Amino acid sequence: xxxxxxxxxxxxxxxxxxxxxxxxxxxxxxxxxxxxxxxxxxxxxxxxxxxxxxxxxxxxxxxxxxxxxxxxxxxxxxxxxxxxxxxxxxxxxxxxxxxxxxxxxxxxxxxxxx
Amino acid sequence: xxxxxxxxxxxxxxxxxxxxxxxxxxxxxxxxxxxxxxxxxxxxxxxxxxxxxxxxxxxxxxxxxxxxxxxxxxxxxxxxxxxxxxxxxxxxxxxxxxxxxxxxxxxxxxxxxxxxx
Numbered sequence: 028x029x030x031x032x033x034x035x036x037x038x039x040x041x042x043x044x045x046x047x048x049x050x051x052x053x054x055x056x057x058x059x060x061x062x063x064x065x066x067x068x069x070x071x072x073x074x075x076x077x078x079x080x081x082x083x084x085x086x087x088x089x090x091x092x093x094x095x096x097x098x099x100x101x102x103x104x105x106x107x108x109x110x111x112x113x114x115x116x117x118x119x120x121x122x123x124x125x126x127x128x129x130x131x132x133x134x135x136x137x138x139x140x141x
Numbered sequence: 142x143x144x145x146x147x148x149x150x151x152x153x154x155x156x157x158x159x160x161x162x163x164x165x166x167x168x169x170x171x172x173x174x175x176x177x178x179x180x181x182x183x184x185x186x187x188x189x190x191x192x193x194x195x196x197x198x199x200x201x202x203x204x205x206x207x208x209x210x211x212x213x214x215x216x217x218x219x220x221x222x223x224x225x226x227x228x229x230x231x232x233x234x235x236x237x238x239x240x241x242x243x244x245x246x247x248x249x250x251x252x253x254x255x256x257x258x
């Protein structure tokens with residue numbers, strides 16, 4: 028595997044379900060991000076992890092719970108979601124402190140909440 | 142706070158015509174600027190980035206962008222559109238001087254490029 032991978036690519040869940048999204052980066056980076064991409068809205072930053080420590084929580088509802096067990100893996104745990112949470116969830120990684128620090132994105136998980 | 146404005150949510154060009162996608166930014170400090178492309182059902186792929194070296198930046202697939210500080214612009218161009226260029230394009234800015242959490246990207250709302258045969 029190369030770059031940033033995300034699983035599953037598609038997910039359908041009911042409002043009472045609990046599910047998790049997984050992201051793995053194979054770039055040796057030390058920062059990881061979750062973004063939400065909804066129709067008709069700009070990409071929204073949700074969480075930032077730097078060296079496995081959460082450094083940003085962008086006013087995200089508590090029904091979204093991130094976890095970063097090591098610098099290569101990032102999870103987004105989902106529970107009691109709402110239909111308006113249906114979106115494309117994108118994971119990204121970067122190497123902190125590099126000149127022109129660039130984020131590299133995974134293919135995303137398309138989530139549908141029924 | 143930084144922000145990005147992309148003028149035109151949809152742009153349509155003929156194959157072989159010039160592509161011009163507009164991006165204006167606001168930032169209190171010299172920013173890093175990026176253009177990403179998103180093909181259907183895929184994530185974002187980096188096209189090019191500006192980091193304060195040359196103001197004219199060349200990227201992949203024949204795209205380039207020019208940083209104009211006086212106009213706070215970073216427009217994306219390609220001399221001749223190809224059918225495979227049809228996608229959504231996002232301009233983004235990050236604050237190079239910020240703490241880690243604030244260096245996350247701020248995106249524009251995107252421009253969908255259609256290429257007509």
